[in-house]
Amino acid sequence: MKTVLRYLQEVALAFRSLWSGLRLTLYFFTHPRKEIITEQYPENRTTSINIPERFAGEVVLTHDENNEHKCTACTLCEMACPNGTIKIISAQVETEDGKKKKVLDKWVYNLGMCTFCAQCIDACPQNAITMKNSFELSVYNRSDLIKTLNKPGSKLKEKS
Amino acid sequence: MENQDISLPLEEQTEEFVVNIGPQHPSTHGVLRLEATLDGETIKDILPHLGYIHRGIEKMTESLGYKQSIYLTSRMDYLSAHINNQACSLAVEKALQVEVPERAKAIRIIMAELQRLTSHELWWGSCAMDIGAVTPFFLGFRDRERILEIFEANTGNRLTMNYITPGGVMQDVLPSFVSDLKTLLVKVKGYLAEYDTLITGNIIFQRRLQGVGVLPKEMAISLGCTGPTARASGVSCDVRKYHPYDGYEKLEFKEILNDGCDSWARYLVRMEEMRESIYIIEQLLDNLPEGEYRAKMKGVIKLPAGEYYQRVETARGELGVYIVSDGTNKPYRMKFRTPCYSNLAAVKPINVGAKIGDLMASMATIDLVIPDIDR
Ligand code: SF4
Numbered sequence: 001m002k003t004v005l006r007y008l009q010e011v012a013l014a015f016r017s018l019w020s021g022l023r024l025t026l027y028f029f030t031h032p033r034k035e036i037i038t039e040q041y042p043e044n045r046t047t048s049i050n051i052p053e054r055f056a057g058e059v060v061l062t063h064d065e066n067n068e069h070k071c072t073a074c075t076l077c078e079m080a081c082p083n084g085t086i087k088i089i090s091a092q093v094e095t096e097d098g099k100k101k102k103v104l105d106k107w108v109y110n111l112g113m114c115t116f117c118a119q120c121i122d123a124c125p126q127n128a129i130t131m132k133n134s135f136e137l138s139v140y141n142r143s144d145l146i147k148t149l150n151k152p153g154s155k156l157k158e159k160s
Numbered sequence: 161m162e163n164q165d166i167s168l169p170l171e172e173q174t175e176e177f178v179v180n181i182g183p184q185h186p187s188t189h190g191v192l193r194l195e196a197t198l199d200g201e202t203i204k205d206i207l208p209h210l211g212y213i214h215r216g217i218e219k220m221t222e223s224l225g226y227k228q229s230i231y232l233t234s235r236m237d238y239l240s241a242h243i244n245n246q247a248c249s250l251a252v253e254k255a256l257q258v259e260v261p262e263r264a265k266a267i268r269i270i271m272a273e274l275q276r277l278t279s280h281e282l283w284w285g286s287c288a289m290d291i292g293a294v295t296p297f298f299l300g301f302r303d304r305e306r307i308l309e310i311f312e313a314n315t316g317n318r319l320t321m322n323y324i325t326p327g328g329v330m331q332d333v334l335p336s337f338v339s340d341l342k343t344l345l346v347k348v349k350g351y352l353a354e355y356d357t358l359i360t361g362n363i364i365f366q367r368r369l370q371g372v373g374v375l376p377k378e379m380a381i382s383l384g385c386t387g388p389t390a391r392a393s394g395v396s397c398d399v400r401k402y403h404p405y406d407g408y409e410k411l412e413f414k415e416i417l418n419d420g421c422d423s424w425a426r427y428l429v430r431m432e433e434m435r436e437s438i439y440i441i442e443q444l445l446d447n448l449p450e451g452e453y454r455a456k457m458k459g460v461i462k463l464p465a466g467e468y469y470q471r472v473e474t475a476r477g478e479l480g481v482y483i484v485s486d487g488t489n490k491p492y493r494m495k496f497r498t499p500c501y502s503n504l505a506a507v508k509p510i511n512v513g514a515k516i517g518d519l520m521a522s523m524a525t526i527d528l529v530i531p532d533i534d535r
C-alpha cells in the first residue's frame with residue numbers, strides 16, 4: 001500500500017514539474033513580441049542588421065582621398081600570415097636623384113585562404129592595412145577571390 | 161553471458177552484436193565513432209575510434225612561428241578558444257619572462273570566464289537535446305549568442321578569436337565593454353533561472369541522469385579525468401585554484417565539488433560553475449585596471465632553448481601546453497595535453513554493463529569536443 005502511494009506521489013510530482021517547465025514554454029508562446037531573437041536576414045541587410053565595427057570581414061589596404069596608401073612593401077605582413085594568403089609584389093624604380101627604390105607593385109590578397117586572424121594587421125609597422133566589416137563576400141568564380149588591393153594608379157603616401 | 165550458453169533452448173540464446181555509433185551521430189557532437197558491442201540492450205564493450213578530424217595541429221606548429229601557432233590552437237577546443245590561446249600565450253610569456261599589464265590580465269580573465277559561460281550554455285542545450293528535450297537547445301544557443309555578440313564587437317570574431325596573444329591582448333576592449341557586460345550578466349542570471357525551471361527541476365530529467373554513468377572517485381583519478389567531469393566525482397582539481405595564473409589568485413571563487421559521481425552530479429557541477437563564472441566577472445568589472453593592454457613584444461618571437469609547461473583550466477578541464485624550444489623562431493615541439501582526450505577514457509568504464517539508452521545520457525554530461533581529442 002505504501003509503495004503504491006509513493007508511486008502515485010511521484011507521478012503527481014512528475015506532472016507538476018513538467019507543468020512548471022511547460023508553463024515557461026507557454027509563456028514564450030503567448031508573448032512572441034517580448035524578445036524576438038530571429039533575424040530576418042536577407043530582408044534586414046540594409047536596415048536593422050548590426051555588424052560591429054571591429055568585425056573581421058576582409059583585409060583592405062586603406063587609401064586616402066588622393067589615392068595614396070601607406071604600404072612600403074616591407075613584406076612583414078606576408079611573413080606574419082600563417083596561411084600564405086598575402087603576396088607582396090614589389091618593383092624597383094629609379095627616383096629622380098638616381099637612387100633605386102622598392103615600391104609596391106601589387107598587393108595580392110587571396111580571400112579564399114584567409115582565416116581573418118588579423119595577424120597581418122598586427123604586424124604592419126605602417127598601419128597600412130585594416131579589417132573591414134563587410135560580410136557578403138561570396139563570388140561565383142574562385143579566381144575572383146584573388147584580389148589586388150592597391151587601387152590602379154595609387155602610390156605611396158609621402159611622409160610629411 | 162549466461163544467455164549465450166548453447167545448452168539453453170535455442171529461443172533463449174542471445175548473441176552479441178556490434179553497433180557503430182557515429183561518426184555522424186548527433187549525440188557524439190562531432191565525428192567520433194563508438195564501436196559498441198551489445199548483448200540485447202546491455203553494453204558489453206565500447207571502443208572509441210578517433211582520428212576523423214585529425215588536422216595535425218601539433219605537427220603544423222613545428223613549421224609556424226609562435227604567434228602563428230597560437231592562433232591555430234583556437235581550432236582545438238573551439239568552445240574554449242580564448243582559454244587555449246591564453247594557455248599558449250602564458251607558456252610563451254613564462255619563457256620570455258614578460259610581465260603582462262594588469263589591464264590585459266583582467267581582460268583575459270573576463271574573456272576566459274565568458275568563454276566558459278558560452279561553453280556551458282551550449283553544453284546545457286545539447287545535453288538536454290541528447291536526452292530528448294528540444295526547446296533547451298534553442299534557448300542555449302539564444303543565450304550563447306548574446307555573449308558571442310560581445311566577443312564579436314570586441315575581438316572581431318565569434319568563434320576563433322585569436323584575441324589573447326603573448327604580452328596581452330590584441331586590441332583594447334571597447335569603451336562600452338563594462339556597461340555592455342553589466343547588462344549582459346543581468347540577462348544571463350535570468351536565463352539561468354529559466355534553465356532551472358525548464359529542466360533542472362524536472363523529475364523526469366533528473367531520473368534520466370541520476371545513477372547513470374557512475375564514475376567513482378578512484379577511477380576518475382586513475383583515468384586522468386579533469387574539469388567538471390572529475391569534480392563531480394569529488395576530485396578537487398581546479399587549476400585556477402591550485403596553479404593560479406593571470407591573477408586568479410586575487411579573486412574569490414569556490415571550486416564546485418559534488419560527491420554524486422553520476423551524470424546528475426556532473427550536470428549540477430556545470431550549472432553551478434556558470435554562476436561562479438558570473439561571480440568572477442562581477443568582481444573584475446567594477447575595478448577594471450587602467451593602462452596598457454599589451455606589453456611590448458618583438459614581431460618575431462624567439463624563445464630561449466629549453467622546455468616550458470603551462471596548464472590552465474578550460475571549460476572541460478585541464479589543458480597543458482608543453483613547448484620545447486631550440487632557440488629558433490619556431491617551436492621544436494609543441495604538445496597539448498587536452499582535457500577531452502583524458503575524459504574520453506571514462507566513456508568505456510562508466511558504460512559497460514549499462515543499457516544502450518543510458519549511453520547518450522552519460523556521454524552528454526561528459527561533454528566531449530571531438531576536435532579537442534583529435535587535434
Ligand atoms: S587575416 Fe590572417 S589569414 Fe588573413 S591575410 Fe591577415 S594574417 Fe593572413
Ligand code: SF4
Pocket residue numbers: 070071072073074075076077078088123124125126127128129
Ligand atoms: S601592408 Fe604593411 S606590413 Fe605589409 S608590406 Fe605593406 S607596409 Fe609592410
